[in-house]
Amino acid sequence: MAANFFNRNKENREQRSRARQRRRVEREYAREHEDEVTVVEPANRAEMRLTHKGKFELGSDGQLTQRGKTDRLSWRYNRLMILVAFVTVVMYALFFALP
Secondary structure, eight states, X not given: XXXXXXXXXXXXXXXXXXXXXXXXXXXXXXXXSOOOOOEEOOOSHHHHHHTTTTTSOXXXXXXXXXXXXXXXXXXXXXXXXXXXXXXXXXXXXXXXXXX
């Protein structure tokens, strides 16, 4: 009974070790063999939604390029800051200016 427990434990450790090794090797391979991605125009509705009607760069793999991701994030951040400023002005008006 105890021998079976230790064998299963050892097998689990070996499986986890192999999985870690495989992930490490796959990451190294991905770094060494990066795919060449070219910028393309959005072709269907899903790509148009992803790029906000073509505002952000779309790669040939169907995902946003690094520049497209950065631009989309800054666009969202700017919109959020405008909303926060608007809410701040409205709250100031409600609490201090009107009464």
